Amino acid sequence: MNTTKKIDYSKFRCEIYSPEGVFIKEASFNQKNDFYCPELVPGQKYFLVFSYDEMFVDCFSFKCETAGKVVYLSTGHLFFNKDYEKIPKELADIIKPKINKAKLYYWNRHKGPRKALDAFIASTHDRQKIAHRHEWPVAYKTGADLSTNV
């Protein structure tokens, strides 16, 4: 089976917010569908809100400790860091229309074939599994230097 509904990559956005819900900047994209954002402060926590056509796609909590470093965010971050946090209320209020649109479009990120996320959920203990069943999205922690785990 095949469909003719193609994704329009130009509708993706990546907005960077502070934990207080202050909009900082947007990441830029190139023709290879990669995103890139410099000029963040090491040690400062940011929330990265990815959306498609104003529909919430995912949210990451990002903190990089090392000056000069550009962290490559991959699905590996999700299952390596094994951690998440609630989206602050100030930010949740701002992105609420995006989340509502995602619900309207039946986008539930826990139902997709997201193997890394499945692995993440499978690796957590029961209390966290219950948390994952919450309707409201959480922010997965990213950004730490993964090599420090080794």
Added chain:
Amino acid sequence: MARINQGFLGNASGKLGNVVFSKWRDLQTARQYQPDVHDAKSPAQLKQRNRMVALLQFLKPLNKNFIKFFNSPISKGSTPWAVAIKNNMKCVSEEGCCELEELELGDPEYPEDELSIVIYNPFIDQTSFTYNARSIAPKNVPYPYIGVSVLGKYKTLDGSHQFDTRHLLCFLPPGHFFCSIYTASSECAFDNWWGGGRFWMMFYDTYDYERHFNPNNGLSKPTSFKPVSIIENFNTLVKENPVPVNAIFWEYQVKENKKSIVFNIDYKKTQIKNPKDYTIIFWAVSLVEGAIKQFDAAEWDLAKKQFIGPLDDSLAKSTFIILYSVFKKTGEQVACFNRFYIDKSSESKEYPYFQQLFICWYAHPSSFVLEGHQCGFCGSLDELFSDFIQLFEQGVIHNGNEPEPTTEYMLRMGEDPNGKVEITGFIREEGDVHYFTNKTKAILIPRANPGYDFSAWVGVDSIDVVATAEGSYELLMIKDRSLSPVFKVIL
């Protein structure tokens, strides 16, 4: 004389008869007493000492990084350093030479994997690797998470060992590794230009937590590599810098509707006494979104204070990275290679260095080393949100009010050498696969070769084929189908 510290069964230290008791790294040890050696300078002993000294000099720069990283998990009851000495002593030749290709670290689980391309780009001081981790990553893992360690060794004139130990463990896009690159202002920093090196891969299994703490689990044997520069004869062996970057100026000019870039040199800022004896060879790369172009080398006779490079219309929005070195007119290289970035286009628009590299896809942002007290992030939409994209394109993500996406089903027709099948009703074809919209009918007309006749349909969907007229058949396309004709000899 031995001293017993904790009673008769306690630990002892010192000499008792022919036995020496001692403590080493929290371990109580006892060994045979070795009396003085009568001749400590026999040829065999001197040779062995030379080998040991050579090995120590070779391994010392790696002690606190690579040796600790790979050997810690396998050095129970010993030290990573001692394990490295033990495992690599056999690699030292009789003459006391240590080759990087012989270096043994850790306990690899898998054979060495394939490194297809190792290229050095002096324009941005980047070594890039393309690798295939098929031997260590199971095929059923959708997002193989591969850690990479790279140990580079610099070429030196005196044969001393100089290593680049910055890339102990990196996680980059699968199948790629990029060396760190700095801003264009570091004129002669070619830190990523190595004579050779060793490359390790580690597969981190999502479901095996222990693997995350021991690099030897899922570790491949190291692969040796020698980077190839995209600029022939590029080197870092000449250290002198008689024409620094700040001695060269550039500007755009328009004369008679023709654009050009003009380079000028300030002789006072150079250490060249007779400019007419020298020439600058420079190479350039133009960067504009969607079109990166590397130009052939150009020669600037320093007897002339100015060099003019014509620009065609396609370069109007370009920025440039310039690489140059100074040569005597006899051909002898007298200066190190330098580089600088022209961040303005001829239309006077500025393009910051890293942003331009990212937009033009000349370098991956995971290799950028940002200036000042800042950090950043990058990634791929396709990798990070593959599930979202897949569900969206399948029409699972929709609001109910939108028109349903058109669903296509494919018909894969098998071959028989004794005839062909004429297929109509499809919307498009790709190779031997025909695509139909939902609930349409595929019209199938078998055409047998001379001497043959159509016999039957075979395959899982043959039961749904309906004969509509003589020699014509229909198949309702409500799912993906697979079918083959059978032609038989006419008796």
